[in-house]
Structure formats: structure tokens, C-alpha cells
Amino acid sequence: MVAVLGCAVALGISAVLAEREDAAAEVQMDRRTTAAAETVRFETRRYVDALRMAAAAAGAQQTLTAPEYAGITEPLRDMRLAGVSSVAFVVPAANGNVARVQQTWRDRGATGLTLAPQGDGDHAFTVFVTTLDGRPVPTGIDMLQASAPAAVLAEARRSRDVSVSDTYQLLADQTLPPALRQNSFVLAAPVYQASEFLGWVQLAVRGQSFMGATFAQAGQGLLDLSLRADDSGRRPVTVAELRSAAAGERDLDRTVSVPVADGTWTLHVAAVSNRLPGAHTGLPLAVAGGGLSLTALLTALVWVLVTSRERAQARVRAATADLRAGEAETRRQAVLLQAVLDGISDGVGVVGPDGGFLLHNPAARRILGESGSHPRPDSWPEHFGLFRLDGVPFPAEEMPLARALAGESSDQVEILVRNDVHPDGRVISVSARPLETASGERGAVAVFHDITDRKHVETELRGFAGVVAHDLRSPLTTVRGFAEMISDALAAEPADLALARRGADKVITGAVRMEQLITELLDYTAARDATLRIAEVSLHAIVDDVVTARVDAPDGADLRPDVFVGRLPVVLADPVLLRQVIDNLVGNAIKYTPPGQAPRIDITARAGAGGAVSVQIADRGIGIPDGEHGAVFDSFHRASNGTTHPGTGLGLAICRRIVERHGGHIEAAPNPGGGTIFTFTLPASAVGPSVTEVTAGAASG
Known part of the structure; x- marks a missing residue:
């Protein structure tokens, strides 16, 4: 049936085509005209797009210079834009500022530029020129002296887009013999830097050279274009034309409009009908042969389709088997994952975008004392009995899982769990991360670790440290007192007792260092475990108190510290612990200053991200060696800079503990002028004055 029907259709079409050869010629002419017009449109659009790209690149420069313009226009050489003589950058100039404009563009690389204004009023001068046809084009020409360039520049600036001029003869071609001159045109694109108009990028195009190769391609030796x-x-003038080599009367012609930038040109097409492909008597025979061949192909295709049913069914069976195997592997992986989660001692919980638990392993239920229900996130603290370590109910919005749902990760947050299952309370450590669900929405995953036993041990160690520190202070005080008595008694003795005096002084020094170590160990413990008494604190008042005390008691230094204090805000902090941070940092800045140099300290503040205040304490001391700016905050770490300054290595560790307990962070960085800059953040007070970058302030010292 396919073969019979195909043969009938092929022969029928062949007969119709034989009777309508004339109509076919008309159709062929329309198609070729459309193709020729589209070729012309494509070529003109290519020129317009190239110019628009060059103008955009010129506008993107912060300061357009001659080398930058040469680099911008260099790709136009590789585009082989037929007929383009040059691409020039044109700038506007009023009659009274020609000299200023000339100097401006000389400074930007147009050396030797001389502007030649024509008449009074406004001018538009070429300042940069890139020649594309090898013919030199002078700069400084006033483009407004010819009506066509003047009109296209004005229209391009008005429309803020590429504009095409009327046809005219280029100023650069006026010196050529009349037989060599071509009807030409100009394409201009405005150049803007932000919203400021800078000038134009202008393409000068010779018409016949522009369309000669395009017409040869579009006409294919059959069309007059x-x-x-x-x-x-x-008045209409011919920009470019091409006459085919076909002999005979041009009995078919078409006229179409071709848009060029913001203008419209006219394309005339003529042809000899019996020279067009498809307009001769061989077409019906070709269609008949092609139709019969297609019929044979379709017949073979139908046969293949009929016999391919069994092959398709075999492929379906194979795909089904693979799908079942994949499903079985997925189930096995799910069972394995569930077994792992059920077997680990740490709790794992996964919640969806609405806060509902998607996964809760047995360890998590045991640690939290979970009763089987799934409360909303805002009721988690009440449902599970979650408190801070000081007994204050844990805020729902600060829960690690709640923060992870908001996209914020958290690590080792310590929470007290006290409920019916854990009436005595359990201390857990929670770490949480955001999690993308299969639907693309955000969920969260948390890991719970029971640290109750560890906290008990830490409490016992802190109590032991307190007792030891208290018991050590009394004998140290006695040792120091008797050593000072011995030193005073030996001061008036003969010089042969100098060794004994030095020994007594060493005992006093050792006792002082031991007292300092005990004090800082207690401060280190208190910085982590003392109850925070948050209040609105004047940072300026605390800094002023610390600076006054340090300047009035410079530890025996001969040079008085020079301290600059900028405008400081009100913050939310524990005043006692905050004073300890400021005192440690200012004390370090004074202590670690090279001998013979007055300590210089700058204390400033500025607004940070998320409603925080960023405080900076910059010194001009000996600095911290490269690679140790993070390690100096570790316990008992002392920078390896070769100094002999005494210390325990706990001061900066205490600062970090206090700042982190306030929800901030502290870091150290090199000071460009020498020394170190310590930066830490604190919560800002809602009622305090705004913080600005400090450029002036009160100086002490």
C-alpha cells in the first residue's frame, strides 16, 4: 500500500509541476530575493553589532586612552569588514572649549592632535582613528562640516543607539579621482560612561566595496542586485550594484526594503526566468524520480518498523531488569545507612523545611529524652527541656537546628537537657549544618553528643585548681615577703654580699611570676565559666579608665605611652570581663614595645555586620611573627620572636574566651606601619550612638 500510494503521489506532483513551471519561477525568484535581502540584512547587522560592541567597550573604560582605543578596535581588523576605511572616535566640543578638548585628548595619548574647527557653534572632532584599509586618515577633522555626518552624529546621540547617515562621499575620498570615488555612508554609535556622554565611535564605509562581495555571494551569478x-x-542614489553574466531579458524583478541601523534602504533584484533553477522542463522528471526513490525508502522503513517490535520489547525487558537491580541496591544502601545510624552512640537528627523531624536515630531520642511527638521549632526548648548551662531557658531562635534552617552553621553548642526522662539534667554538645532536601528546599542536620561526664570532670578540675591556687598564694606571699626583707637587709651590707642580694631578687621575681600565673589561670577559668552580666556599657568609659591606669603606671618605663582614643559607642557586654579584655590588649601593646621607643596605641571602632561593633587596638610594637597570628590565642602559646618579655601565654587566650562568650570573634593581623592590630567584635546597643570610622579623637599621654 505504501509503494502504490507513493508512486501515485509522485507522478501526480510531477504532472502538476510540469504545468506550473512559470509559477515555480516566480516562487524561485521570491525565495532568492528573500535570501538576498536576508544576506544584506545579516551583513549590515554584523557591521552595526561590531560598532555597538566597540562603543560599549569604549564606554566601559574608566579613562579612555589611545592605547586602550587601539586595543578595543583591533578585533575589527580580524572581522574583515569589507569597505570600512576607518573606525574613528569622535568627541563633541563647544566653540569656546576647543583648546581644552584638544589638550585633554593629547594627554590621553593623541599626541600631535590638532583640532581644526569649521565655523562657529558646536563641533565634533576625530581624536583617535584606526585605519582598516591601509589609507591614512588624519585626526582633528570637524565632522560637522558635512551635513550627512553631522546629522548621523546628532541622531545617534538622541536615540542612544547606532545610526546610519545619508549617502555621501567621504571627506578622505575628496582627493581621489572622480572615477575612483564611491558613494559611502557613516555608521555612528554613542559612547556613554555611566550616564555621561563621552562621544561617538564612527565607521566610515565605502558602499561598493561594502556590498561587492556580499552581492556576489547572494546573486550566485543569476541575479542583478x-x-x-x-x-x-x-534623492535615491546607488550605494552598490552587481549585474549577473546571464544573457537574456530580465523578465522577473523584485524590490524589497532593507533596514540598516535606524534607516531603510531599497534592494532591487532582477533575473532571467528561464535561467533560474527549477524553471526548466527537467524539474517534473526530477520530482518524479525523487518521489519514486522516496517511496522506495518509505517502503523499506515501514518494513523495518514492523520487524523492530520484537527488538523494542527486548530492550524494554533489559531496561526493566536494570531498574529492578538499581532499586534493590538502593534498598540495600538504605538498610545499611539505617543500621549505621542505629548503631552509633552520637545522636543524629534531620529536620525538613517546616522543622519536622525527618530522621531521628535511637541515640538522639535517648539523649534528648524524646517522647515520640514532633513539636514545632519554636516549642523545642519547652518540649525537650533545653536550658543554657546557667539554667536560663535556651532561646528557640538560637537553637543550632533553628540557625541551620536559617542557613547558619554552628559547632559544639553546649545545652543543658532537663525533662522527665533526665530529671537530673544532661549536658550535650550540638553541631548543626544546613541541608538541601530532594525538593530543593532547605532542611538541617544536627549531631548530639552527651558530654555530661566530661563536664563533671571539668567542674572537679576547676574546683581543684581554685583550691590549689588559694593554697599556693599564702606560702608564695610569705616567701615573697621574707625575700623582700632579706633583700632590704642586704642592701646596706658590704659589696661582698652582692651574690646573696641577687639571689634574694631572683626569689622575689620567681614569686611574682608564680602569683601572676596563678592569677591568670583563675582568670582563664572564670572567663569560660563565670556568669555573664550583660548590660549597656560605655566602651569609651572603660577604655578611658584602662588607659588612665596604664599611662599613670607605665611599669617602670622611661617613656610615657602615647594613646589615641577615637569615638567609641555603647555596647552590650559584661563590664568586668570587657575591662579585662581591654586591659590585656593595652598592657600587651605597652609591654611589647622595643626599648627606647614610646608605646603608640590607637583605639578605634566602627560598625560591623549584623548589628555588631568592630573594635580595633593597633600598636607599633615588635609585632607577631608570620604564621603565628592565629596561634597566639591558644593557651600557653608565646610568640617565637626572640624577645625575653615575661608572661604566661594566657592573656590572649583569656581575651578570646571572653569575646566568644559575648558571641563575637577576635583576630590579630600585622599593622602596615609596624606592630599588630587586634580586632574583636561585640554586640551593639540599640540605644547607643552610631559608630563611624574614626578619623579624629581624643589622645591621652
Whole structure:
């Protein structure tokens, strides 16, 4: 049936085509005209797009210079834009500022630029020129001296887009013999830097050279092509034309409009009908042969389709088997994952975007004392009995899982769990991370670790440290007192007792260092475990108190510290612990200053991200060696800079503990002028004055 029907259709079409050869010629002419017009449109669009790209690149420069313009226009050489003589950058100039404009563009690389204004009023001068046809083009030409360039520049600036001029003869071609001159045109694109108008990028194009190769391609030796545009007097003139080598009367012709930038040109097409493919008597025979061949192909295809049913069914069976195997593997992986989660001692919980638990392993239920229900996130503290370590109910919005749902990760947050299952309370450590669900929405995953036993041990160690520190202070005080008595008694003795005096002094020094170590160990413990008494604190008042005390008691230094204090805000902090941070950092800045140099300290503040205040304490001391700016905050770490300054290595560790307990962070960085800059953040007070970058302030010292 396919073969019979195909043969009948092929022969029928062949007969119809034989009777309508003339109509076929008309259709062929329309198609070729459309193709020729599209070729012309494509070529003109290529020029317009190239110019628009060059103008955009020029506008993107912060300061357009001659080398930058040469680099911008260099790709135009590789585009082989037929007929383009040059691409020039044109700038506007009023009659009174020609000299200033000339100097401006000389400074930007147009050395030797001389502007030649024509007449009074406004001018538009070429300042940069890139020649594309090898013919030199001078700069400084006033483009407004010719009506066509003047009109296209004005229209391009008005429309803020590429504009095409009327047809005219280029100023650079006026020196050529009349037989060599071509009807040409100009494409201009405005250049803007932000919203400021800078000038134009202008392409000068010779018409016949522009369309010669394009017409040869579009005409294919069968069509006469003529492209016409208006001149400045609105008279149509020929921009480019091509006559085919086909002999005979041109009995078919078409006229179409071709848009060029913001203008419209006219394309005239003529042809000899019996020279067009498809307009001769061989077409019906070709269609008949092609139809019969297609019929044979379709017949073979139908046969293949009929016999391919069994092959398709075999492929379906194989795919089904693979799908079942994949499903079985997925189930096995799910069972394995569930077994792992059920077997680990740490709790794991996964919640969806609404806060509902998607996964809760047995360890998590045991640690939290979970009763089987799934409360909303805002009721988690009440449902599970979650408190801070000081007994205050844990805020729902600060829960690690709640923060992870908001996209914020958290690590080792310590929470007290006290409920019916854990009436005595359990201390757990929680770490949480955001999690993308299969639907693309955000969920969260948390890991719970029971640290109750560890906290008990830490409490016992802190109590032991307190007792030891208290018991050690009394004998140290006695040792130091008797050593000072011995030193005073030996001061008036003969010089042969100098060794004994030095020994007594060493005992006093050792006792002082031991007292300092005990004090800082207790401070280190208190910085982590003392109850925070948050209040609105004047940072300026605390800094002023610390600076006054340090300047009035410079530890025996001969040079008085020079301290600059900028405008500081009100913050939310524990005043006692905050004073300890400021005192440690200022004390370090004074202590670690090279001998013979007055300590210089700058204390400033500025607004940070998320409603925080960023405080900076910058010194001009000996600095911290590269690679140790993070390690100096570790316990008992002392920078390896070769100094002999005494210390326990706990001061900066205490600062970090206090700042982190306030929800901030502290870091150290090199000071460009020498020394170190310590930066830490604190919560800002809602009622305090705004913080600005400090440029002036009160100086002490």
C-alpha cells in the first residue's frame, strides 16, 4: 500500500509541476530575493553589532586612552569588514572649549592632535582613528562640516543607539579621482560612561566595496542586485550594484526594503526566468524520480518498523531488569545507612523545611529524652527541656537546628537537657549544618553528643585548681615577703654580699611570676565559666579608665605611652570581663614595645555586620611573627620572636574566651606601619550612638 500510494503521489506532483513551471519561477525568484535581502540584512547587522560592541567597550573604560582605543578596535581588523576605511572616535566640543578638548585628548595619548574647527557653534572632532584599509586618515577633522555626518552624529546621540547617515562621499575620498570615488555612508554609535556622554565611535564605509562581495555571494551569478539609499537631498542614489553574466531579458524583478541601523534602504533584484533553477522542463522528471526513490525508502522503513517490535520489547525487558537491580541496591544502601545510624552512640537528627523531624536515630531520642511527638521549632526548648548551662531557658531562635534552617552553621553548642526522662539534667554538645532536601528546599542536620561526664570532670578540675591556687598564694606571699626583707637587709651590707642580694631578687621575681600565673589561670577559668552580666556599657568609659591606669603606671618605663582614643559607642557586654579584655590588649601593646621607643596605641571602632561593633587596638610594637597570628590565642602559646618579655601565654587566650562568650570573634593581623592590630567584635546597643570610622579623637599621654 505504501509503494502504490507513493508512486501515485509522485507522478501526480510531477504532472502538476510540469504545468506550473512559470509559477515555480516566480516562487524561485521570491525565495532568492528573500535570501538576498536576508544576506544584506545579516551583513549590515554584523557591521552595526561590531560598532555597538566597540562603543560599549569604549564606554566601559574608566579613562579612555589611545592605547586602550587601539586595543578595543583591533578585533575589527580580524572581522574583515569589507569597505570600512576607518573606525574613528569622535568627541563633541563647544566653540569656546576647543583648546581644552584638544589638550585633554593629547594627554590621553593623541599626541600631535590638532583640532581644526569649521565655523562657529558646536563641533565634533576625530581624536583617535584606526585605519582598516591601509589609507591614512588624519585626526582633528570637524565632522560637522558635512551635513550627512553631522546629522548621523546628532541622531545617534538622541536615540542612544547606532545610526546610519545619508549617502555621501567621504571627506578622505575628496582627493581621489572622480572615477575612483564611491558613494559611502557613516555608521555612528554613542559612547556613554555611566550616564555621561563621552562621544561617538564612527565607521566610515565605502558602499561598493561594502556590498561587492556580499552581492556576489547572494546573486550566485543569476541575479542583478542594486542597493539604493537617499543622499542628503533625499534623492535615491546607488550605494552598490552587481549585474549577473546571464544573457537574456530580465523578465522577473523584485524590490524589497532593507533596514540598516535606524534607516531603510531599497534592494532591487532582477533575473532571467528561464535561467533560474527549477524553471526548466527537467524539474517534473526530477520530482518524479525523487518521489519514486522516496517511496522506495518509505517502503523499506515501514518494513523495518514492523520487524523492530520484537527488538523494542527486548530492550524494554533489559531496561526493566536494570531498574529492578538499581532499586534493590538502593534498598540495600538504605538498610545499611539505617543500621549505621542505629548503631552509633552520637545522636543524629534531620529536620525538613517546616522543622519536622525527618530522621531521628535511637541515640538522639535517648539523649534528648524524646517522647515520640514532633513539636514545632519554636516549642523545642519547652518540649525537650533545653536550658543554657546557667539554667536560663535556651532561646528557640538560637537553637543550632533553628540557625541551620536559617542557613547558619554552628559547632559544639553546649545545652543543658532537663525533662522527665533526665530529671537530673544532661549536658550535650550540638553541631548543626544546613541541608538541601530532594525538593530543593532547605532542611538541617544536627549531631548530639552527651558530654555530661566530661563536664563533671571539668567542674572537679576547676574546683581543684581554685583550691590549689588559694593554697599556693599564702606560702608564695610569705616567701615573697621574707625575700623582700632579706633583700632590704642586704642592701646596706658590704659589696661582698652582692651574690646573696641577687639571689634574694631572683626569689622575689620567681614569686611574682608564680602569683601572676596563678592569677591568670583563675582568670582563664572564670572567663569560660563565670556568669555573664550583660548590660549597656560605655566602651569609651572603660577604655578611658584602662588607659588612665596604664599611662599613670607605665611599669617602670622611661617613656610615657602615647594613646589615641577615637569615638567609641555603647555596647552590650559584661563590664568586668570587657575591662579585662581591654586591659590585656593595652598592657600587651605597652609591654611589647622595643626599648627606647614610646608605646603608640590607637583605639578605634566602627560598625560591623549584623548589628555588631568592630573594635580595633593597633600598636607599633615588635609585632607577631608570620604564621603565628592565629596561634597566639591558644593557651600557653608565646610568640617565637626572640624577645625575653615575661608572661604566661594566657592573656590572649583569656581575651578570646571572653569575646566568644559575648558571641563575637577576635583576630590579630600585622599593622602596615609596624606592630599588630587586634580586632574583636561585640554586640551593639540599640540605644547607643552610631559608630563611624574614626578619623579624629581624643589622645591621652
